[in-house]
Amino acid sequence: MAILGLPEEEYFACGHRACAGCGAAIAIRLITKAAGRNSILIEPTGCIEVVSTPYPETAWRLPWIHGAFENPASIASGICAALKAMGKENEINVVAFGGDGSTYDIGFGHISGAFERGHNFTFICYDNEAYMNTGIQRSGATPYGAATTTSPAGKISIGKEIWKKNLVQILADHGSPYVATASIGYLTDAYRKIKRAIETKGPTFVNLLATCPTGWRSPTEKSIEIARLAVETGIYPLYEIIEGRHVINRPKDVSDLKPVEDYLKMQGRFRHLFRPEKNEKAINFIRERVKSNLELLIERAQKNL
Numbered sequence: 001m002a003i004l005g006l007p008e009e010e011y012f013a014c015g016h017r018a019c020a021g022c023g024a025a026i027a028i029r030l031i032t033k034a035a036g037r038n039s040i041l042i043e044p045t046g047c048i049e050v051v052s053t054p055y056p057e058t059a060w061r062l063p064w065i066h067g068a069f070e071n072p073a074s075i076a077s078g079i080c081a082a083l084k085a086m087g088k089e090n091e092i093n094v095v096a097f098g099g100d101g102s103t104y105d106i107g108f109g110h111i112s113g114a115f116e117r118g119h120n121f122t123f124i125c126y127d128n129e130a131y132m133n134t135g136i137q138r139s140g141a142t143p144y145g146a147a148t149t150t151s152p153a154g155k156i157s158i159g160k161e162i163w164k165k166n167l168v169q170i171l172a173d174h175g176s177p178y179v180a181t182a183s184i185g186y187l188t189d190a191y192r193k194i195k196r197a198i199e200t201k202g203p204t205f206v207n208l209l210a211t212c213p214t215g216w217r218s219p220t221e222k223s224i225e226i227a228r229l230a231v232e233t234g235i236y237p238l239y240e241i242i243e244g245r246h247v248i249n250r251p252k253d254v255s256d257l258k259p260v261e262d263y264l265k266m267q268g269r270f271r272h273l274f275r276p277e278k279n280e281k282a283i284n285f286i287r288e289r290v291k292s293n294l295e296l297l298i299e300r301a302q303k304n305l
């Protein structure tokens with residue numbers, strides 16, 4: 001039965017070994033539905049590779065290549081060049097995806113190179129905001145205030161003290177014709193964006209927020225709710241940058257924002273911001289930064305920038 005009008009065909013089979021409530025598994029299911037049969041997928045090391053491939057089983061029903069942690073964009077570049085030489089570049093979708101550790105940090109140079117060269121492929125980051133597979137180390141995508149094993153919260157630390165890297169803007173500034181943020185909390189919106197990214201000629205990017213109950217220390221049954229709250233509180237706004245111009249999807253205005261506490265309180269990685277007493281300074285900082293980020297996005301959209 002078609003759910004939410006999405007294609008019924010499943011290319012990421014059930015029975016893989018992801019944790020219960022894994023947002024990344026939902027993200028991959030969606031990516032493969034949007035890519036469809038005529039696609040070549042490239043993925044580096046990370047949770048999804050590990051849970052989907054132990055011999056002799058595989059969850060992949062599409063051509064899928066595993067690369068090293070740092071180089072899915074380079075492999076995609078080579079495939080694009082080969083398809084071009086074979087005259088098949090308009091027949092096959094080249095879709096690379098990786099976790100945030102691979103995308104924001106270790107593979108970033110390769111992504112930057114592939115975007116600068118202008119290959120016709122899509123890169124999707126399933127963003128669970130830390131290096132989950134190796135035990136929850138902080139990455140450039142980890143949000144301010146989150147406790148990880150390498151940004152632990154304690155008497156003198158509030159967890160990570162640096163704001164999430166703005167990779168979406170960085171890749172837009174490479175001249176990409178289409179970049180967008182998406183969340184597994186809004187599946188049809190995410191599906192539309194992935195499809196648009198794949199159908200747009202040139203190097204395109206979607207950052208897809210994917211709850212990780214293990215690393216976020218959140219209830220497994222709340223993964224979708226939390227991914228929606230990320231958007232509704234403005235901590236993770238949904239927007240697109242199409243040919244350099246911003247389009248805001250939601251929230252549309254700062255007056256629409258839910259309190260950031262609604263999102264933070266649901267996750268153990270932010271528990272220290274509320275216990276033993278509420279850390280007003282850190283939460284105020286998050287609230288103000290969220291507001292000013294959204295105001296900036298709205299201003300750009302209004303000015304057609």
Ligand SMILES: Cc1ncc(C[n+]2csc(CCOP(=O)(O)OP(=O)(O)O)c2C)c(N)n1
Pocket residue numbers: 024045046047048068069070098099100101102103106128130131132133134139
């Ligand atoms: C060059 C290199 N460095 C480190 C590792 C070890 N490693 C494997 S998976 C992983 C974490 C991946 O994090 P991310 O890309 O965010 O994906 P996730 O596990 O969160 O899905 C690390 C550090 C590796 N395989 N190769």
Ligand code: SF4
Pocket residue numbers: 017018019020021022023024025047048051128132133211212213214215
């Ligand atoms: S650790 Fe997180 S990302 Fe990895 S399989 Fe479990 S829920 Fe999914």
Ligand SMILES: [Mg+2]
Pocket residue numbers: 099100101126127128129130131132
């Ligand atoms: Mg990760």
